[in-house]
Amino acid sequence: xxxxxxxxxxxxxxxxxxxxxxxxxxxxxxxxxxxxxxxxxxxxxxxxxxxxxxxxxxxxxxxxxxxxxxx
Numbered sequence: 001x002x003x004x005x006x007x008x009x010x011x012x013x014x015x016x017x018x019x020x021x022x023x024x025x026x027x028x029x030x031x032x033x034x035x036x037x038x039x040x041x042x043x044x045x046x047x048x049x050x051x052x053x054x055x056x057x058x059x060x061x062x063x064x065x066x067x068x069x070x071x
Contacts, residue, residue, distance in 0.1 A: 017054035
């Protein structure tokens with residue numbers, strides 16, 4: 001089961017991938033600071049998973065123009 005589709009065109013720009021990771025991790029830290037360790041754990045886990053999927057294991061697909069260009 002795939003939780004996050006990293007090949008979706010929305011995630012092509014680096015700033016969007018970094019923003020998703022930062023928001024998840026930041027919200028998790030906020031939850032820990034607010035005294036909600038369950039939600040903090042869930043959001044930090046989501047942030048770590050998204051960091052792996054969107055930053056470490058990310059393989060960008062070639063643009064349509066590059067794929068259709070004859071060699």
